[in-house]
Amino acid sequence: MSSTNGPLLEIKDLQVHxxxxxxxxxxxxxxxxxxxxxxKVGLVGETGCGKTxxxxxxxxxxxxxxxxxxxxxxxxxxxxxxxxxESGLHRLRxxxxxxxxxxxxxxxxxxxxxxxxxxxxxxxAAGDNERLSRRDIRERAIKPLREVxxxxxxxxxxxxxxxxxxxxxxxxxxxxxxSTDPELLIADEPGTSLDVTIQDQVLRLLRDLVEQKGTSxxxxxxxxxxxxxMTDRVYVMYAGNMVEVAPTRKLFANPMHPYTQGLMAAxxxxxxxxxxxxxxxxxxxxxxxxxxxxxxxxxxxxxAICRRQKPAYYHVEPDHQVACFLYDEQVEIYRQxxxxx
Amino acid sequence: xxxxxxxxxxxxxxxxxxxRGLIKREPITVKAIDGINFDVREGETFGLVGESGSGKSTVxxxxxxxxxxxxxxxxxxxxxxxxxxxxxxxLKKEIQIVYQxxxxxxxxxRTIQQILELPLRIHQPHKDHIREILHLLEMVELPxxxxxxxxxxxxxxxxxxxxxxxxxxxxxxxxxxxxxxxxLDVSVQGKVINLLIRLQREFNLSYLFITHDLxxxxxxxxxxxxxxxxxxxxxxxxxxxxxxxxHPYTQMLLSSIxxxxxxxxxxxxxxxxxxxxxxxxVNIPPGCSFHQRCAHVMDICRHVxxxxxxxxxxxxxxxxxxxxxxxxxNQYQKETATPVPGG
Numbered sequence: 001m002s003s004t005n006g007p008l009l010e011i012k013d014l015q016v017h018x019x020x021x022x023x024x025x026x027x028x029x030x031x032x033x034x035x036x037x038x039x040k041v042g043l044v045g046e047t048g049c050g051k052t053x054x055x056x057x058x059x060x061x062x063x064x065x066x067x068x069x070x071x072x073x074x075x076x077x078x079x080x081x082x083x084x085x086e087s088g089l090h091r092l093r094x095x096x097x098x099x100x101x102x103x104x105x106x107x108x109x110x111x112x113x114x115x116x117x118x119x120x121x122x123x124x125a126a127g128d129n130e131r132l133s134r135r136d137i138r139e140r141a142i143k144p145l146r147e148v149x150x151x152x153x154x155x156x157x158x159x160x161x162x163x164x165x166x167x168x169x170x171x172x173x174x175x176x177x178x179s180t181d182p183e184l185l186i187a188d189e190p191g192t193s194l195d196v197t198i199q200d201q202v203l204r205l206l207r208d209l210v211e212q213k214g215t216s217x218x219x220x221x222x223x224x225x226x227x228x229x230m231t232d233r234v235y236v237m238y239a240g241n242m243v244e245v246a247p248t249r250k251l252f253a254n255p256m257h258p259y260t261q262g263l264m265a266a267x268x269x270x271x272x273x274x275x276x277x278x279x280x281x282x283x284x285x286x287x288x289x290x291x292x293x294x295x296x297x298x299x300x301x302x303x304a305i306c307r308r309q310k311p312a313y314y315h316v317e318p319d320h321q322v323a324c325f326l327y328d329e330q331v332e333i334y335r336q337x338x339x340x341x
Numbered sequence: 342x343x344x345x346x347x348x349x350x351x352x353x354x355x356x357x358x359x360x361r362g363l364i365k366r367e368p369i370t371v372k373a374i375d376g377i378n379f380d381v382r383e384g385e386t387f388g389l390v391g392e393s394g395s396g397k398s399t400v401x402x403x404x405x406x407x408x409x410x411x412x413x414x415x416x417x418x419x420x421x422x423x424x425x426x427x428x429x430x431x432l433k434k435e436i437q438i439v440y441q442x443x444x445x446x447x448x449x450x451r452t453i454q455q456i457l458e459l460p461l462r463i464h465q466p467h468k469d470h471i472r473e474i475l476h477l478l479e480m481v482e483l484p485x486x487x488x489x490x491x492x493x494x495x496x497x498x499x500x501x502x503x504x505x506x507x508x509x510x511x512x513x514x515x516x517x518x519x520x521x522x523x524x525l526d527v528s529v530q531g532k533v534i535n536l537l538i539r540l541q542r543e544f545n546l547s548y549l550f551i552t553h554d555l556x557x558x559x560x561x562x563x564x565x566x567x568x569x570x571x572x573x574x575x576x577x578x579x580x581x582x583x584x585x586x587x588h589p590y591t592q593m594l595l596s597s598i599x600x601x602x603x604x605x606x607x608x609x610x611x612x613x614x615x616x617x618x619x620x621x622x623v624n625i626p627p628g629c630s631f632h633q634r635c636a637h638v639m640d641i642c643r644h645v646x647x648x649x650x651x652x653x654x655x656x657x658x659x660x661x662x663x664x665x666x667x668x669x670x671n672q673y674q675k676e677t678a679t680p681v682p683g684g
Binding site: 046047165167168195196197198199200201222223224225226228229252262263264266267268269270271272273274275276277278279280282 | 392393496498526527528529530531532534535538553554555556557559560561579580583593594595596597598599600601602604605608609615616618619621
């Protein structure tokens, strides 16, 4: 939240295209994104909206080709990641930025033990100038496993992933990601593949650990409730665009973009009251995305200008921005235009 | 509303997954369902909630006849579903199922017309199938030209709606919904759920709704049952269930749900913090299967499995916190009197 210091990570006007048979998929269409030191930022959106693509482009782990970045900058501590050489990336990954993936079963290699997968990370973090004995390395490898609440850490180093439960595997992944003390952690749906009681445990653990270490976090998820409990600030993404950004409490108290409003209404509530109809239509095809605002074919408040022009960010409050013409000063003029097209 | 359409009585399903020992070959079994009782009433939505491995899908598969139960019975309108060999056509048509993932439950090489035609050919061979298919599509609010499309041309929500139309094709009385919306995005879920609610009203359908999403059940079900490791932990009317959860597992589950507002937060039993792992169904702990994770664990929980009892507020809960029938106490005395060897 310390906006006096500069951001730790800043994405400026990022575009990512995929060249496929039949044309060009314009998946990420001008995304701006910031993370300040020690901040927990949420990134919410539905399947296929570009959340993971954005995060993979930060770590430069998108397959290129078919992916291309025709425009944009990703600045991490003053360096543009998109212009980094392989050696710089090598230092960045792990020590600078770590990532936790959605499915811990797929993230861990089934034919190596936990130790065989964790120890190279410890060695990488130690660098070349530190000579470690085998015992030192083992000691250091046990530490992150203890931190994530795995009781029998010593024995776990020699266990294979299949011998662990889903919750334990995700704990191992969290331990691995934090073992290098990164400055930024990207957590991509860390609880989605787990049962709700286990998800609750894993997310609480993750929150406690990052708060203790002061790590900045980007939490990607499609579950709004998880964002509310875990983050300080939220970005809402739709079809490759950021449509709204606000501090978490403000966003949940007062969602402003029609998409955010629709999304929140669609979640079934524990207080009852029936299930809302949801948002009509479907996510657009990236091969031929709608002109203007990409949400306009599904928007209940659509005006003529929405079909023509892409909305800019309107600062409803200094820290609450929304990309929607409803918050323009001339909205009344736009509305009349919609009546008589 | 009150007449039960489906009665499940002491149902068990044990799978043999291997053998242990060289000479004395003992089977290793997974007790996917281990003695459950419930009924689904005519015209209601009965929610069966549980985490993965709790056996909720196995209940669905037994009800449609994909598995034979190990013991126990399921009765549909008074008729035992597994009494004599093959289930007759007339009974198969009454119970239909909608699966979790429409991407794999619809054949990718068939058009929607072919997909909807198969149940019609089997169950209504003399009718005009094209007209019936158009009628089905109209019922689920899909345009008629969808007949000629293939599943890959539809969105996830539309595919699931086709799967619902396929279930409706036989004109059933009971539809088993096995996580029908958990593969869908939340903005699409509402459309599918509201369609299901409308169809239920129009055709007086009964639903056995299987899910892991308690928030959804709050808004859809008339009664809810919670399953844990093959057994039912608690059953109650929906409003009662959420306002006044009795079983410690229900309380833990409710307190783990991420919610959107302070009002919802107030409903959650906040004091119960989720701890422990879900044990493997191959190796279910003795006594009450939840005792290792329970905040109120007593010595009796480690030895004797509690019986299902009615609590004051009309809930059925299976927990030693509530007064148990005398034979449970007797069993505990017997268990603790004989010393456990080595233990």
